[in-house]
Amino acid sequence: MEVKVKYELEFPIHASPSLLYQYISTPSGLSEWFADNVNSRGEIFTFIWEDSEERAKLAAKKSGERxxxxxxxxxDSDSEYFFELRIMEDEITKxxxxxVIDFxxxxxxxxxxxxxxxQISDLKHVIGSV
Structure with missing residues (x-):
């Protein structure tokens, strides 16, 4: 099995952090841009795409931020791999x-x-930030 490397990407997006947070933290929000369908039971999220299904545990969240x-x-054990979505707001320019942090x-x-x-392009389209 190959070792995965961690990488980070940043995408400017015209949306308020609170609106954006709804789209990255809820099954309904995630299913609009990230996967075909997303279900959650407690902190276990199931991401469904056309031909695959992946399960992930909500490891951390901070409202409006990440x-x-x-x-x-x-x-069902935790893998060493995760993905994280962080909302950054410039204090001066807003x-x-x-x-995106992923492997x-x-x-x-x-x-x-x-x-x-x-994926982020789909997200921008969904929230009207084109």
Whole structure:
């Protein structure tokens, strides 16, 4: 099994942190841009795409600021990999951006970044921040 490397991407987005937080922290919000469907039972979230299903545990959240999901292994144990979405607001300019922290295999970093670009583009479209 290949070791994954951590990477970070930042996307400027025109939206208030409180609105953005709804889209990154709730099953209904996430299912509008991140996955085809998202269900949650307590802190366990199930992300459903056309041909796959992944489970993750809500590892951390801070209202209006960030949410972190830790992927779960087949045996329901926590994997070492997670993805985190952070909302950053510049104190002076009030510019808002979303920071994505994720993992990918080294030879798939470009592909992973492109996937996030597409996902964030969908998010901007959903919230009207085009």
């Amino acid at each position: 949410v972190k999901f830790r992927w779960m292994n087949e045996d 510019d808002v951006s979303i920071v 990918a295999e080294e030879d798939e970093l470009d592909e992973a970044a492109l996937l996030w670009e597409n």
